[in-house]
Amino acid sequence: MPPRRNDAQLDLSPDEMHKLGREVIEWAISYRLKLADLPALQRAKHADLAAKFSESLPSGPSDPNVVLRRVIDDALPFMGRADHPRYFAFVPGPANFVGIAADMLVSAANVFAGTWLEGSGPGAIELQTIAWLAQLAGMPATAGGLFTSGGSMANLTALHAARECKLAAPDRQRAVVYCSDQTHSSIGRGLRILGFLPKQVREIETGEDFAIDLGQFEAGVAADRAAGRLPFCLISNAGTTNTGAVDPLERLGDVCDREGLWHHVDGALGAGAILSQRGRRLLRGLSRADSFSVDPHKWMFQPYVCGCVVVRDKAQLQRAFSNVPDYMEDADAVGSETNFWEYGPELTRPFRALKLWMSLQVFGADAFGAAIERGFELAEVAERAVSKLSGWRVCSRASMGVVTFRYQPATMTDADADRRNRVAARALTESGYAAVLTTRLRGRIVVRMCTLNPRTTDADIVETVARLDSLIRDT
Numbered sequence: 497m498p499p500r501r502n503d504a505q506l507d508l509s510p511d512e513m514h515k516l517g518r519e520v521i522e523w524a525i526s527y528r529l530k531l532a533d534l535p536a537l538q539r540a541k542h543a544d545l546a547a548k549f550s551e552s553l554p555s556g557p558s559d560p561n562v563v564l565r566r567v568i569d570d571a572l573p574f575m576g577r578a579d580h581p582r583y584f585a586f587v588p589g590p591a592n593f594v595g596i597a598a599d600m601l602v603s604a605a606n607v608f609a610g611t612w613l614e615g616s617g618p619g620a621i622e623l624q625t626i627a628w629l630a631q632l633a634g635m636p637a638t639a640g641g642l643f644t645s646g647g648s649m650a651n652l653t654a655l656h657a658a659r660e661c662k663l664a665a666p667d668r669q670r671a672v673v674y675c676s677d678q679t680h681s682s683i684g685r686g687l688r689i690l691g692f693l694p695k696q697v698r699e700i701e702t703g704e705d706f707a708i709d710l711g712q713f714e715a716g717v718a719a720d721r722a723a724g725r726l727p728f729c730l731i732s733n734a735g736t737t738n739t740g741a742v743d744p745l746e747r748l749g750d751v752c753d754r755e756g757l758w759h760h761v762d763g764a765l766g767a768g769a770i771l772s773q774r775g776r777r778l779l780r781g782l783s784r785a786d787s788f789s790v791d792p793h794k795w796m797f798q799p800y801v802c803g804c805v806v807v808r809d810k811a812q813l814q815r816a817f818s819n820v821p822d823y824m825e826d827a828d829a830v831g832s833e834t835n836f837w838e839y840g841p842e843l844t845r846p847f848r849a850l851k852l853w854m855s856l857q858v859f860g861a862d863a864f865g866a867a868i869e870r871g872f873e874l875a876e877v878a879e880r881a882v883s884k885l886s887g888w889r890v891c892s893r894a895s896m897g898v899v900t901f902r903y904q905p906a907t908m909t910d911a912d913a914d915r916r917n918r919v920a921a922r923a924l925t926e927s928g929y930a931a932v933l934t935t936r937l938r939g940r941i942v943v944r945m946c947t948l949n950p951r952t953t954d955a956d957i958v959e960t961v962a963r964l965d966s967l968i969r970d971t
């Protein structure tokens with residue numbers, strides 16, 4: 497008799513495992529093949545979903561494939577498809593299938609990637625993957641880091657290291673951090689979690705290009721010093737979320753060196769571009785940073801979640817985070833073995849590096865470079881398409897795969913233009929054809945497209961812009 501399912505041990509029978517596993521894989525592949533024909537984003541009302549999912553806790557068993565079907569039919573249709581070729585909202589996540597398969601493997605092996613004792617094989621791959629990122633950024637051999645859930649945690653991890661390395665406890669009250677008025681909200685939140693007060697955070701005004709104005713930064717540091725405060729850290733951007741602006745990393749690095757500031761570069765959106773020649777050129781100053789974050793689940797084409805922080809001197813990261821409780825003493829790491837839990841806030845952590853490592857092995861770094869270059873180009877295609885239309889103005893030129901624009905014919909008031917740009921973008925997104933949303937620049941609403949998906953065609957971009965144009969004229 498074939499082995500039976502054992503519910504009391506939470507075990508499926510081999511047949512059931514095959515059947516469930518096969519259906520998951522088959523679904524994953526067919527989903528991927530038909531992705532471009534699905535809505536880029538689809539939202540359902542809570543009441544409709546609650547009608548499907550409100551139920552009492554099931555006390556008895558069910559057929560796993562019936563349960564799976566419910567998820568596939570009733571939940572998964574209603575989501576943003578960040579890897580859809582016409583998903584241009586927020587920051588796309590154009591995952592690749594090798595990364596997806598790697599994630600399945602990691603779950604199946606149930607890897608604990610917190611200690612070398614429990615995850616030496618995975619640890620070796622994580623170390624190598626981080627070494628590649630550090631080398632691409634031009635960092636020295638002392639550099640190291642770890643994979644995180646995303647950019648928010650990568651930034652928080654780096655900022656904690658900066659504070660621990662630069663500030664003695666009595667100096668913390670008078671410490672000042674600098675960032676730009678375009679800095680991602682995860683930085684403000686991270687600083688709040690770390691206990692910094694709003695009065696300790698200076699938002700430097702950006703110039704017309706939405707990049708940090710060096711003079712303003714230097715003046716701010718001088719003023720704070722004159723007032724007896726202690727400038728200690730700058731957070732700059734390797735691609736802002738709003739416009740893809742890159743701060744002048746090299747010159748900012750000079751000032752940070754001169755002033756003894758920790759220089760963290762938030763590269764969650766843009767640092768993935770170090771895999772391309774154009775990206776490395778634009779981000780040359782990254783090599784000078786004390787730390788940077790990068791999100792492989794954005795411009796390195798990995799499924800969620802996959803962030804990474806790299807610190808110039810990994811010993812600083814270890815000093816900032818290490819504490820060894822009694823019950824972990826047997827898990828000590830010898831020599832160059834690495835206990836990743838001593839380098840960040842997580843003890844239990846999954847093997848997030850595998851998906852990037854496997855995808856780089858399968859496709860090669862040159863293919864990644866070409867895919868990133870395509871993201872740069874697609875934003876330029878969008879910029880050109882908008883420039884040809886009457887009533888539209890490009891508000892920030894294509895930069896790191898981001899472009900923003902606004903419809904406002906000469907006679908239209910600012911308030912009316914704000915409303916119409918927002919309504920048109922939302923209407924296009926609701927239609928499912930493409931996901932395009934807005935942001936605010938200098939107080940005014942602009943349409944924003946982020947074009948990181950190498951599977952997007954020029955025609956996708958041109959048709960998206962054309963539909964926006966016709967929708968806005970109808971609003």
Ligand SMILES: Cc1ncc(COP(=O)(O)O)c(C=O)c1O
Pocket residue numbers: 587645646647648649651680682735736737762763764765766791803
């Ligand atoms: C520049 C920048 N920093 C940080 C983040 C936060 O990253 P995550 O959502 O992976 O936590 C984002 C997200 O879009 C970002 O664009």
